[in-house]
Amino acid sequence: MLDFIDGATLRQDTPEEYVRQEILKSLVREYGYDKRDIRVEFPIKFGSRRVRVDIVVFPPDLRASEQTQSTAWLIIECKSAKVRPSMKKDGVEQMLSYMAACPNVEVGMWTNGEDMASYAFETGTSGQRVSVEIPDIPHCGDSAEAGTPRFDQLRPAASDSLLFAFRRAHSYIAGNQGMQKPEAFWELLKLIFCKIQDERDSSSPQFYATPKERQNMTGLMRCSSRIGKLFENVKTQYPQIFKPVEQIELDPKVLAYIVTQLRMFSLLDSDVDVKGKAYEEVVGSNLRGDRGEFFTPRNVCNMMVEMLDPSDKDLILETFMPQRIQTRANYDLAA
Incomplete structure (x- = not known):
């Protein structure tokens, strides 16, 4: 597997490396960081030994010689899906301890592709650095403080980042709401439509949950109210x-978590193929396969299109699409 940052290093093709390369692509294509400011497997002093941090991001315009442990600004630890966030050795605590070892690091992220946790350091009442969870790492040039988002901060999904987000959201609903996979998917679909509705019609973003809102029931209910109003418009x-x-059948804490996983994307501006791959992943592997139904493989679809060679004036009839609902849903997700 070719390293995305330097374009030359061959790395072992492992599940963990796949996650890391996808995060590297996302840092550059979605968050706007420069490849020159990103180091992979960067060594830091950790107690009496040296360890390698998966990804370190430095402030812009530093020379290579100035990119040191003391100037690191953001660190990211990537794991395979088998590693859980709660694990003491390789979980979130490992990432937080690496953050603490770097005096000027402000932000950190831990992910295994299915779970993602982002943290920022704040100054406590006695002057010590205290880690607080944030919805997402900031874009290049933004601060770590997370408040009400702006539409110009939303980013098109790149590579498999939206697929990861859909997968995390679906798994979280199923695991924390006690729902079966079809019911969990339907709740996720409601929120996807709410997100699209917000991007299309709201004058300012309503699809968000701030860190402070997630810390108390009043804030959680405020988030639920915003999303509920969006869903009323969706139903209309x-x-x-x-x-x-119909209502959104999610606990306020679960709802707020899912919102934070989707809020940073611009679904309207994301490439159709990126959205299609993410949608098919959730539907295909988590829902339709259980019923003996599967999506036609992409290579077969491409072959059929090449054989037919349709123009933009041709009318295509999909005889195996029995429900107008599914057609309309797929159209709006792709639009």
Whole structure:
């Protein structure tokens, strides 16, 4: 596997390396960081030994000789899906301890592709550095403080980042809400439509949950109220998909977590293929396969398109699409 940052180093093709390379692509393509400011497997002094941090991001315009442990600004630890966030050795605590070992690091992120946790250091009442969870790492040039987002901060999804987000969200709903996979998928679909509705029609973002809101029930209910209003508009616009009596059936804490996993993306600006791959991943592996139904493989779809060679004036009839609902849902997700 070729390293995305230097374009020359061959790295072992492992599940952990796959996650790391996807994060590296996301840092550059979505968050706007310069490859020159990113170091992979960067060594730091950790107690009496030296360890290698998966990814370190430095402030812009530093020379290579100035990129040291004392100037590191953001660190990221990437693991395989088998490693859980709660594990003492390789979980979130490892990343937090690496952050503490770097005096000027402000932000850190831990991910295994399915779970993601981001933290920032704040100054406590007695002057000590205290780690607090934040929804996401900041874009290049932004601070670590997370408040009400702006639409110009949203970013198109790149590579498999949206796929990871959908997968995390679906798994979190199923695991924390006690739902079966079909029900969990339907709740996720409601929130995806709320996100699209927000991007299309809101004058300012409503699809968000701030760190402070996630810390108390009043804030959680405020987030639930915003998303609930978006869903009311969704039901009005898509009565063939959602019934008038339907509600979002998620605990406020679960809802706020899912919102933080999706809020940073611009679904409208994301590439259709990126959205399609993410959507098919969730539906194909977590829902339709259980019922003996599967998506036609992409290579077969491409072959059929090449054989037909349709123009933009041709009318295509999909005879195996029995439900108008599914057609409309897929269209709006891809649009």
